[in-house]
Amino acid sequence: MIGRSHRSKLGKARLQEVIERSRRVLGVPADYRIGIVPASDTGAVEMALWSLLGPRPVDLLAWESFGEGWVGDVLKQLKLPHARRLAARYGQLPDLGAVDFDHDVVFTWNGTTSGVRVPDGDWVPDGRAGLAICDATSAAFAMDLPWAKLDVVTWSWQKVLGGEAAHGMIVLSARAVERLESYVPPWPLPKIFRMTAGDKLIEGLFEGETINTPSMLAVEDAVDGLKWAESIGGMDGLLARTRANFAAIDRWVAATPWIRFLAERPETRSTTSVCLVFADDWFRGLAPDAQAKAAKDVAAKLEAEGVAFDIGSYRDAPPGLRIWAGATVETADIEALLPWIDWAYAEVRGA
Structure with missing residues (x-):
């Protein structure tokens, strides 16, 4: 056409x-x-x-x-x-x-x-x-x-x-x-x-x-x-892929003490636009401008390595990360991303 x-x-x-x-x-x-x-x-x-x-x-x-x-x-x-x-x-x-x-x-x-x-x-x-x-x-x-x-x-x-x-x-x-x-x-x-x-x-x-x-x-x-x-099975297939992607992130957040979901109640957490904020004492102790810079630095390190793009939180949202976990994303790619976030945050915190 x-x-x-x-x-x-x-x-x-x-x-x-x-x-x-x-x-x-x-x-x-x-x-x-x-x-x-x-x-x-x-x-x-x-x-x-x-x-x-x-x-x-x-x-x-x-x-x-x-x-x-x-x-x-x-x-x-x-x-x-x-x-x-x-x-x-x-x-x-x-x-x-x-x-x-x-x-x-x-x-x-x-x-x-x-x-x-x-x-x-x-x-x-x-x-x-x-x-x-x-x-x-x-x-x-x-x-x-x-x-x-x-x-x-x-x-x-x-x-x-x-x-x-x-x-x-x-x-x-x-x-x-x-x-x-x-x-x-x-x-x-x-x-x-x-x-x-x-x-x-x-x-x-x-x-x-x-x-x-x-x-x-x-x-x-x-x-x-x-x-x-x-x-892939219509809505059933789309829902299954999205839920599997979110589940991978959910497991990582549960095992990672320095990060949490921005959504406070589990039943209200998005399974597509997954928003995360840093939650340890080091980050909370930073001034607001420094928090925003630290979050941007984490996203920049991931982009520099070719690992994740445009992963920073939305400009009006609290500083953090936003991972797209919709059905077009492979769960294996989500699982591969998460250790890189561990690395990037450790780099920024230790800088």
Whole structure:
């Protein structure tokens, strides 16, 4: 498809293939719409926020950088008057029992920059009045998503499937479609956010007719990734690989006194974006600037040896390391990495 138009019959068929293979692997219900949208997961989330929010109060959950980003957009850009921020510091979740599901609710399933995830979907009621809008960008294809509990779900090809960024996916329940067809936001809506024409859903958006021009090279890569997922057993295979990767890290942390998970409760620990912090007296005794430098030095030593790349914690997170443990990673590579972290930390501490 390289060099062919995405609007050709073959091009639309390939885009539809991404949609249908995603549906099969993830187990998305038949009555949920799936669309390919611009601007990665960020574009998909913004599309949902700008198109759907407004008719009800909204609860906004935040416990890391991206959740805080959605809070900022709703409060500062959309300026919704009846919006409530429920937040927690890095390493914890907000009180999920405090969420009001008569409101719309916006949350990340897995906090990519904190390594903290919601433990399950049991806290989301089946009989909710509002919409449950979930940013699942580092959870989809690696964690069980209870579709009946979710009305809008977004992700990108970049994360668990290891594809190229710039393309997002959005899933809409029948309740979300009903909201789109019955509600017109009071603010101007950019073209790339529009999912309706008049008062009807633009069905073509969910049948491979994308709003803007996608990279057909990235589409081919996405198809390839989905075929690979199917070849290893679909969601069961993806979950098994991710869990094995996390288990290797979990065993190492349990045996290593100078490091711990940033996520404080075991049931909330991410199995994909595994965030770690240094926990010995030497590190805790450093000034904040020195802690940040020490963590960067550990990551730099690993990169200089060609062992691990981009392994430092996110810029807004506490100083530490972030190991990607999603399904495309081999457990043997995780196991090979961990002694190198021992070495790098000993080098930095002894310097």
